[in-house]
Amino acid sequence: MIRYLLGRIPSILLVIFLASIVAFILPRLAPGDPAVVMAGPDPTPEQVEAVREAAGFNRPLIEQYLSWVLGLFRGDLGVSFILNRPIGELILSRVESTLQLAGLAAVFMILLGFALGILGGSRLRRGSRLALDMFNTAMLATPPFLVALVLILVFGIWLRILPVSGEVGLSENFGLGLQYLLLPAAALALTQAAVVGRLLQTSMLTTRGEEFIDLAVAKGASPARVTFRHVLPASLDAAIVSIGLRIGELLSGAIIIEAIFARNGLGQLAVQAVNNRDYFLIQTLVIGAVVIAVLSQLISEVVMASLDPRIRLES
Amino acid sequence: MADTPSFAANRRPRVKNPVLRRYLTAFRTARGIAGSVILLVLVALALLAPVLYPGGYDVQSAESLRGPSLAHPFGTDQLGRDLLTRSLFGLRIDLTIVAVAVPLGMVVGTTLGLIGALSRVAGTVLQRVLDVIIGFPGIVLGMCIILIMGPGWSALVIAITVSSLPTFGRLSRAAMLSQAQREYVMAARTLGVSRVTIITRHILPNAIDPILVAGAVFVVHAIFIEAGLSIIGLGIQPPEPSLGSLLNQGMRYITQAPTYVLGPTVVLFLLALSFSLISDSLNKAVNRA
Numbered sequence: 188m189i190r191y192l193l194g195r196i197p198s199i200l201l202v203i204f205l206a207s208i209v210a211f212i213l214p215r216l217a218p219g220d221p222a223v224v225m226a227g228p229d230p231t232p233e234q235v236e237a238v239r240e241a242a243g244f245n246r247p248l249i250e251q252y253l254s255w256v257l258g259l260f261r262g263d264l265g266v267s268f269i270l271n272r273p274i275g276e277l278i279l280s281r282v283e284s285t286l287q288l289a290g291l292a293a294v295f296m297i298l299l300g301f302a303l304g305i306l307g308g309s310r311l312r313r314g315s316r317l318a319l320d321m322f323n324t325a326m327l328a329t330p331p332f333l334v335a336l337v338l339i340l341v342f343g344i345w346l347r348i349l350p351v352s353g354e355v356g357l358s359e360n361f362g363l364g365l366q367y368l369l370l371p372a373a374a375l376a377l378t379q380a381a382v383v384g385r386l387l388q389t390s391m392l393t394t395r396g397e398e399f400i401d402l403a404v405a406k407g408a409s410p411a412r413v414t415f416r417h418v419l420p421a422s423l424d425a426a427i428v429s430i431g432l433r434i435g436e437l438l439s440g441a442i443i444i445e446a447i448f449a450r451n452g453l454g455q456l457a458v459q460a461v462n463n464r465d466y467f468l469i470q471t472l473v474i475g476a477v478v479i480a481v482l483s484q485l486i487s488e489v490v491m492a493s494l495d496p497r498i499r500l501e502s
Numbered sequence: 503m504a505d506t507p508s509f510a511a512n513r514r515p516r517v518k519n520p521v522l523r524r525y526l527t528a529f530r531t532a533r534g535i536a537g538s539v540i541l542l543v544l545v546a547l548a549l550l551a552p553v554l555y556p557g558g559y560d561v562q563s564a565e566s567l568r569g570p571s572l573a574h575p576f577g578t579d580q581l582g583r584d585l586l587t588r589s590l591f592g593l594r595i596d597l598t599i600v601a602v603a604v605p606l607g608m609v610v611g612t613t614l615g616l617i618g619a620l621s622r623v624a625g626t627v628l629q630r631v632l633d634v635i636i637g638f639p640g641i642v643l644g645m646c647i648i649l650i651m652g653p654g655w656s657a658l659v660i661a662i663t664v665s666s667l668p669t670f671g672r673l674s675r676a677a678m679l680s681q682a683q684r685e686y687v688m689a690a691r692t693l694g695v696s697r698v699t700i701i702t703r704h705i706l707p708n709a710i711d712p713i714l715v716a717g718a719v720f721v722v723h724a725i726f727i728e729a730g731l732s733i734i735g736l737g738i739q740p741p742e743p744s745l746g747s748l749l750n751q752g753m754r755y756i757t758q759a760p761t762y763v764l765g766p767t768v769v770l771f772l773l774a775l776s777f778s779l780i781s782d783s784l785n786k787a788v789n790r791a
Contacts, residue, residue, distance in 0.1 A: 202630070336767055339756060351756070441735055442641060446735070
């Protein structure tokens, strides 16, 4: 296991390193002088020069890059010159909202994905199979923002049972916070749950054709025991890898979902940063998103390797 | 009139090119027909929009935020503009974005993949570059590109093209590497045919199927990337409409005028549906042959 991990580390570090260069270079390719943008409206040349000095834009690019990256390692994320606050503080003030959204969405995704997958991977009557396939296909083809619109129209406007805009922190008022969280989390999770479900269904149906399942049936195991004790464990790997990949998608989906439901999370901070051309904030948020996406993929690979000895042996 | 299979088999095929004929069979299935009919209607409406509505998409009136009526089937927006008109002009913009971005991504991605298959070094470099692109989750990449170029049509096109590169680059490289082992390639090489000719004349036509299917699938992604970026306000800027930016505007009035978002949503859905039906039947036709 440890050797498997060590083998994956160089390529992951390389991806993160290259992504950090991209995140650093991209904002600097944008037209216009960042110091002028940061100095605020109608700056005097002296003010611009002072900002340039403070932000370090007059130093060589390599030096700027190194000081940014070394700062990240020390836990110093830099200062947003537009919002005039340390970036670490900005992220901390928003992270709770996004974590609650992505966390509940991940729970929905895993529960619903497994339910859909196990149902689809079992023996079904034709009618139920058709209904399940249609639901799955429709969900796969519907991006989170369309699900969000439908949920808002049905539960917020027509039935008027759930709020559609704004948020309340779970730590302040759990019940009310959950009401505000349900629709956005469901919107974010449904598409991804269909992906997980489809993968699990396919591998469960494949597993059912294997001889050891025939053996389990022949020795008289009940259908439920065959499904949960024999078919499911042998079919988990594809679904678990896809969950790891989906975490990155959940985070980027959260950007759109937060905009639709007027939630003040990291996604809104990122959109604001792009609109304001807030260089330091953007580069830090982008590299953060990449690191989280890559790490969640790695974790799912580790889980899969610990479930399936064949993968460990191959590496 | 019954066009039984045996008759169809005896009939001399009208289209001689076997590759084209295979693709055309895709449009004989129910899904293929439904998808292409929806798409044709949408394209026709988009093309006719300036004729149907010579005033353009920015004709304002005092009737703001009305629900659907005979005069305004999709209702009106906050400035009293007809939403059907704006949806059709938005559809026009979406179609031009997709029509430029996806073929561009296919050509660039496939070329990169082929170059990557030619030499080991280029292959490794390409693999790393594509890994980095994939490392950027979802629309974060698009946000970075919009940051450089400023929001608008060309930024959306580039954002969609760049995010399509991993799909096409990996597919073409894989197809290329598997075809390179086949006997016909060895035969061509023994005959002294140059590498470039082998690739463009012999391998590419045999490797193009999965790339075309992936292209049709990616159109749906492209439509959703446009909509996603526009919903967060980084896409087409007002007063110009796109399907995504209409949703962005409509979201703000969703409690006062819930029907605002319905029209653009339906058009967006039909557009995505038509391409997923077409890609489905294309996929089946290609795999059957």
